[in-house]
Amino acid sequence: MENYDKYTADDFEKLINKIISDNSKIDSIYKLSELYDGSIKKEHILLLEKNLKNLLETYKNGSIGIAQINPVAGDIEYNAKKVVKYILHAQNIGLDIVIFPELILMGYPIEDTIDRHPVIVEENVKWLKQIAKITTSTTALVGFVEPRKYDHLTGKKYYNSVAVISEGKIQSVVRKSLLPTYSEFNDYRYIEPSPVAGCQPASTLGDFDDEKIQNCPKTAVIKGKKYGISICEDCWNNKEFFNDTILYSKDPIDELSKENPDIFINCSASPTRAKKEQLKHNMLSFISKKYATPMVYVNQVGAIDNSSFDGSSRVFDKNGNLFARAQSFKEQFLIVNPDKGLGKIYPLTKGLEKTLTEQKIYTLEYEPDLERTYKTIIQGIRDYFNKTGFKRAVLGLSGGLDSTVCAVLLADAIGAENVFGISMPSKITSSASKNDAAQLAENLKINFTEAGIKEMVEVTNNCLQNLFSSVEKHWDCRYKQSFTMDNIQARSRAMFLWGISNEFEGCLPIATSDKSELYMGYATINGDMSGGFAPIADVPKTKLFALARWLNENREIKNAIPEAVILKKPGAELAINPKTGKPLIAEDALMPYEFLDEIIWRIENKKEHYSDMVNSEFLYEKKHTVPRETKLEWLDKFYRRMSTALYKWSILPPSVIVDSRSINKYDYKQPITSSRINYKGLEEKEIEEKILALL
């Protein structure tokens, strides 16, 4: 956030005048508007708004303010005050409408909280009513959780609603019809679908169902223009666009189109996922073109737990052309006028732009997605810390890729001064690893110290050997394998990190496990997979390599990551490989990461199964000769290890969802006790024989 509150009144006026005289009218509007998104003294706001109002004079009729803001789930006072701020701004510069993301008073998602603690629903209605009182001729669209009547109710207890407020009161209420329950979405758990699209009278607030549908216009007429208002998923069900494969039988946009609205408005809270940007762009463009109606789409920005929302609110004209788009991953107040072509296209995250016009959803190419991946995670970390009140992070720096990338992301998310990297060498740790860790810390300017775990591991090992001997007297099932001792190292390190977290105010330890290793259960419980937050849990190893290179090229300070970290083969340095006498390489224990990551990608994106993969050529196979028995061995190992990794997924700390699919437990659910699934399947004939054998 830019800081303008150091400016004197004089300085600030000079800045405004300079902007106005240096630029075209449209440019000036956006430059001035950006000032408002910075930190600014109250007394300067009036001056700013007066000038903006003058500039907007000619566009006035039909001008809309898109308030792309970052709410805190359940902190209604905080969210409501932000809403008030932007309503006042819109009033002062004379806009017709100001619009906010879905459920803005509550924050999205709020999940079962509203059901267990109904007081917060009452609270958001009280705030809504009081906010309505301060509205003037500028209309505001404010999302809130609407309680339905409590007694004698058919269906869920709440609607996901938008209030249309102006002239001191609630004018009408729009309710969400289509309620997603896939991936990270759970709307239908607690929300009742609206039986009708568009506006219903304010009198229905708090007591509405299909018997109370009023035969009123579904569009809202505001200063002579008709607006077709919908909420998030309501615009994601166009039968034609989705090639006849849709989730719901209704299409609220189509219903609204019957009244020939001048403009569509959609209030959303849509998290960013790999490849979704392309789909969203094409779909919104398709709808505006199909109905020859401009589409104004406002999206939530910021992260709530595992979901990171990118903002990128946007407007398409009636021909389906994009003519305005707000910044990605930033709060912004974007002024547009769909009728008069007032708009500015802020850039999407780099690379992603290229994908917009292509339909290739199924690709393993990481390049176009790296900046988005970076910003998604940065925002995820920053908002998790901000919203839970944590300020500092501590992590182990092993000199390996995972902890290195985590350190960079943390430094960028919460500030290098708030990050502490601890090198915790064991007797296996090479001096090269220690040097890489120290070098990284120096490059990043994060805090750094070394604390050896040798002594602690020794004592723990001794204690455990005695204990194992005692247990062995009763239980004849001892492995005597090295991984028990390997895990002691990882757990000792976590003990240090959690100790620091407990001892220093507002400090969270970081879990550094990556997605490839989590799929394989190749992560230590209470060790490297333990922490307050897991930044890269949804990034597979091969993408991490690409991200490391990208970070070295694209951050302000280049090459923070030592080249050696990127070049070395990943390995946990927990054990010595008896064959080579060197630390065990992860790929020895697992399989080549390129192959592993392609299995994951095929399962998540293409829903392939074992025999699909046996019978098709992997990209890895185009480059390397893989004997059939090796391929089968890897596939078998994958499914076997994945089946027993389900428990680890269930206790994984909060993490940012990045990919199209993930193993994040709020996104993907599989019973741990389903570990006996036969992923290979059987032929009809085999089944028949098995049954006949029972007769």
Next chain:
Amino acid sequence: MENYDKYTADDFEKLINKIISDNSKIDSIYKLSELYDGSIKKEHILLLEKNLKNLLETYKNGSIGIAQINPVAGDIEYNAKKVVKYILHAQNIGLDIVIFPELILMGYPIEDTIDRHPVIVEENVKWLKQIAKITTSTTALVGFVEPRKYDHLTGKKYYNSVAVISEGKIQSVVRKSLLPTYSEFNDYRYIEPSPVAGCQPASTLGDFDDEKIQNCPKTAVIKGKKYGISICEDCWNNKEFFNDTILYSKDPIDELSKENPDIFINCSASPTRAKKEQLKHNMLSFISKKYATPMVYVNQVGAIDNSSFDGSSRVFDKNGNLFARAQSFKEQFLIVNPDKGLGKIYPLTKGLEKTLTEQKIYTLEYEPDLERTYKTIIQGIRDYFNKTGFKRAVLGLSGGLDSTVCAVLLADAIGAENVFGISMPSKITSSASKNDAAQLAENLKINFTEAGIKEMVEVTNNCLQNLFSSVEKHWDCRYKQSFTMDNIQARSRAMFLWGISNEFEGCLPIATSDKSELYMGYATINGDMSGGFAPIADVPKTKLFALARWLNENREIKNAIPEAVILKKPGAELAINPKTGKPLIAEDALMPYEFLDEIIWRIENKKEHYSDMVNSEFLYEKKHTVPRETKLEWLDKFYRRMSTALYKWSILPPSVIVDSRSINKYDYKQPITSSRINYKGLEEKEIEEKILALL
């Protein structure tokens, strides 16, 4: 499971003859049937079935076999073979129908697994088709996940279906209409609601939607009787019974009733929850009476992850009277004939019976629920171990209530010989605690050893003090409080337990945290709240005391729990209270458990909020004088601590859901970043003032 396979053919025949000659005909049927649920040689089965067939001759027409079985989620071959076993049995004794719980081929719940791994859906259809081939004149109702057509689809990809199979083929398909998405249920995430109740022709299998509804009878006519078949939630929406407050607008039972069926059948997978038994009993009784039609209800038994299903399948006659009920928490094949009054009522878990006719859902009385609580958890532990392939458990025995009750439950669930209790004294641990732990282990006959953590804690503390000094040079925010060191003890113990788990085959460490303490975040991450399974995470402390007494009175070996454990005040023995010089008592750090547990109960069951509780008298207040400021202090502390405990709930190991509501993450979802919720709420006036201050 009783073991009859040691019997010779002769012995077995004698056993059968004795049963038949000693009992009435009905009694003999049930006694013989119970033999079948034991372990029995294949060659004896024929003999048994021949005798049963003779006995059933007079009841034949309209006789139904209720196969109450325990499936493994996703292990289709295992489930299908069980289905075949019971179909053959039903055929051999000449029943008209044999019925199975909901989704029996797949196991319920299966969650998103079917979406990510569609191969298992193909697999369950293949098995269904092959099973149909072996059917004869006995009809079987077999639940399965039915794929809908894959292209050009509106809605979700699957139905939750029951196939009606006989004479070598699928006769018709019944699909679930009402899809719960509350609590532990997620049906609507991946299942499409059926647009119609009852039967549709087999030809619709795999390609059905509302345009393909056939105008055929919805009831299935089997040997001259009309059966109205529904699936689980489909029977939970009677408007009259639920006093006009229902979740869905349709009522499949009412739709089916239009054809005047002779008998209703409902195939369910309904987990046991506190107070649900009473509701279910009354509801099923109400429906059968209202429609003057007997209701045959078959329920899944066994646990899948966090959900424990109690079985207790049952039959009500057309007057709403219960006349048959299968065992609770056991697999059973129960033969009934609703027309001819053939049935047997196996007892419900003790105490619960009393609650059946009472409508008092809101009570804090634990007594009637203790046996159910015990059996729910025992089954939860046993099935988690069995279904994931674990065999042994290791836990720390502190001499406190939590670990003590866990040890008893584990011994009963997986066998004392498979449980290892480790006493891990620190310098604070009293000798009384050590003795209590040793005594308990002896009483339970579990394995036991002692392993002190003093040395390890000392070394860790030393290392950490050095590390803290280094960190302190960069960060000026050190607490220097004792809880950091307290946590080291808990984490050292977990290090031992996880070490044993790693070193010994099939061994899981146990997390001993209870519900009251989890609500307060009074549990150590990577310490006592860490483990492969958390048996008592849904049992509040005051109920644990009651359960301990109940265990002492009701287990075969009485008084296994030393009286001292029940009498002492709970405390983690991690720190010394500076005021008393004795180990800190938990209630000093928190509040009286009686008060704490009542807050939890009021929130979960009555959805009360802060001001409701301020303004009503607690049961605790009836017994103790509580100054108003103390009450407010406790309430404030509760909400403050709960807000910061959300993260801990998210990483809690799998645990059995026991209460009506829980904090189990698969049952209750709240964003961790919603920790800033104002649970007290504001008055309209306060809100107005806050808004005016912004103008």
